[in-house]
Amino acid sequence: MPMNRRDFLRKIGVGAACAFAAATMPHAIAATRPNVVFIAVDDLRPELGAYGKTHMVTPHMDRLAREGRVFARHYVPAPSCGPSRYALLTGMYPTPAHPVTYHNSAFQMYEQSIGPLSLQQHFQNNGYHTTLIGKVSHTPDGYRGGQNIREDREQNPPEAPGWNVLDTPAGQWNDAWSAFFAYAFGETRTPGESPPVEMADVGDRGYPDAHLADAAIEHLVRRSAGEEPFFLAVGFYKPHLPFNAPQQYWDLYDRDAIDISDVDPYVRTGGEFFGNYGHEARDTEDDDYVRKLRHGYYAATSYVDAQIGRVLEAVDNLGLDENTIVVLWGDHGYHLGELGYWGKHTLHEYALRAPLIVRTPNMPHRGAATDALVSTVDIYPTLAELCGLSVPDHLDGTSFAPILEDPSAETVDRVFGGWNGGTQHTIRTDQYRLIQRNGDVQLYDHHQDPGERQCVADEHPGVRARLVEKLEAFVGRP
Numbered sequence: 195m196p197m198n199r200r201d202f203l204r205k206i207g208v209g210a211a212c213a214f215a216a217a218t219m220p221h222a223i224a225a226t227r228p229n230v231v232f233i234a235v236d237d238l239r240p241e242l243g244a245y246g247k248t249h250m251v252t253p254h255m256d257r258l259a260r261e262g263r264v265f266a267r268h269y270v271p272a273p274s275c276g277p278s279r280y281a282l283l284t285g286m287y288p289t290p291a292h293p294v295t296y297h298n299s300a301f302q303m304y305e306q307s308i309g310p311l312s313l314q315q316h317f318q319n320n321g322y323h324t325t326l327i328g329k330v331s332h333t334p335d336g337y338r339g340g341q342n343i344r345e346d347r348e349q350n351p352p353e354a355p356g357w358n359v360l361d362t363p364a365g366q367w368n369d370a371w372s373a374f375f376a377y378a379f380g381e382t383r384t385p386g387e388s389p390p391v392e393m394a395d396v397g398d399r400g401y402p403d404a405h406l407a408d409a410a411i412e413h414l415v416r417r418s419a420g421e422e423p424f425f426l427a428v429g430f431y432k433p434h435l436p437f438n439a440p441q442q443y444w445d446l447y448d449r450d451a452i453d454i455s456d457v458d459p460y461v462r463t464g465g466e467f468f469g470n471y472g473h474e475a476r477d478t479e480d481d482d483y484v485r486k487l488r489h490g491y492y493a494a495t496s497y498v499d500a501q502i503g504r505v506l507e508a509v510d511n512l513g514l515d516e517n518t519i520v521v522l523w524g525d526h527g528y529h530l531g532e533l534g535y536w537g538k539h540t541l542h543e544y545a546l547r548a549p550l551i552v553r554t555p556n557m558p559h560r561g562a563a564t565d566a567l568v569s570t571v572d573i574y575p576t577l578a579e580l581c582g583l584s585v586p587d588h589l590d591g592t593s594f595a596p597i598l599e600d601p602s603a604e605t606v607d608r609v610f611g612g613w614n615g616g617t618q619h620t621i622r623t624d625q626y627r628l629i630q631r632n633g634d635v636q637l638y639d640h641h642q643d644p645g646e647r648q649c650v651a652d653e654h655p656g657v658r659a660r661l662v663e664k665l666e667a668f669v670g671r672p
């Protein structure tokens with residue numbers, strides 16, 4: 195139930211004098227350009243109520259979907275945090291000409307001073323106040339070392355330029371990397387030993403994402419009283435490994451009812467999943483253990499959903515919703531055992547398809563999803579267009595603003611992806627996915643086989659040749 199601004203400020207403990215000042219100067223009226231609240235979620239599959247997955251308890255993302263536009267076919271350009279987020283913030287596909295961009299070290303392009311004008315820099319240059327909270331670029335606080343220790347910041351500048359403020363609380367975990375791999379009670383991961391899931395009887399602030407939401411709300415209060423339009427990016431950590439969440443979110447699911455029929459238990463691959471965590475000497479041929487792993491992922495998803503809900507509630511209760519664009523973005527998908535893989539580092543649909551939900555003020559056809567193909571590189575030009583900024587020349591993407599007006603519109607007919615230092619590439623069209631890897635070509639027909647279980651490259655030589663040509667033109671571009 196929405197409340198008025200003054201009551202909301204009182205509820206969250208903003209003092210009366212400050213509340214009065216803020217209440218008399220609502221930003222939504224002062225600004226002519228829309229604000230942007232960008233919410234990044236780490237390793238979030240499109241396994242949400244909003245994506246038709248009714249077994250999931252994700253009421254807040256589902257509400258955003260009802261009020262905005264769900265992109266059912268949004269693809270990331272690389273199946274890992276660093277390159278995907280680099281593509282987001284530069285509006286550029288990773289490129290073989292700079293293979294570092296196909297690794298988690300992508301942000302080193304800025305260290306080498308060859309990174310282009312970043313999304314947030316473009317907004318900053320156009321009078322926006324820009325804030326980073328949490329994992330928006332690759333490290334969990336946006337600083338190169340990811341340490342979030344004030345004394346280190348001279349040695350560790352931001353990974354990417356253009357933030358007025360970086361403000362990531364680390365809570366009882368003391369530094370951002372420890373918070374990123376948090377276990378309850380201030381504990382953090384011991385690589386190769388800590389379990390991949392944890393259920394602790396703690397409140398929401400027993401894990402870091404609630405602290406990130408607190409910081410985001412605090413900044414929304416502050417910015418809503420300011421004169422400038424703002425670009426606030428908050429990057430939540432869950433459901434990234436370890437799949438940890440307070441018990442109340444585990445209790446939302448009946449483990450025995452969790453469907454694992456699409457898990458292929460006969461292979462156990464996934465370097466991050468099996469290399470960085472201890473697995474109780476049990477393996478993924480054990481159905482109970484597989485259900486426990488999925489249960490953890492679902493609990494962590496519902497936990498982050500609740501924190502996202504708190505941020506959305508603040509946007510609305512502060513009266514910002516009438517002049518604020520909200521974007522919810524997943525940095526890539528995830529295999530939870532499908533195709534015999536646990537993790538994200540493949541070029542399959544499971545790894546490259548990720549959530550994207552956009553809500554704009556005055557959006558027509560609210561709640562209508564779109565099947566149009568879009569890529570993460572399209573977000574930069576879209577936000578620039580919506581906010582009346584110029585569209586820089588270096589961008590690879592195409593604005594999908596027309597799809598926000600009309601969910602049946604289409605803006606591109608193909609999207610691309612790559613991985614592993616630029617040695618593997620993929621092209622996705624309306625019907626097909628083609629993957630090229632070490633001279634091997636795989637082709638999947640999504641009209642027949644949405645799970646990409648049956649390679650049909652030999653059955654469709656014409657399609658194969660046409661897509662290889664398009665893909666090689668993409669890979670070979672300057």
Ligand SMILES: [Ca+2]
Nearest residue numbers: 236237275525
């Ligand atoms: Ca990620």
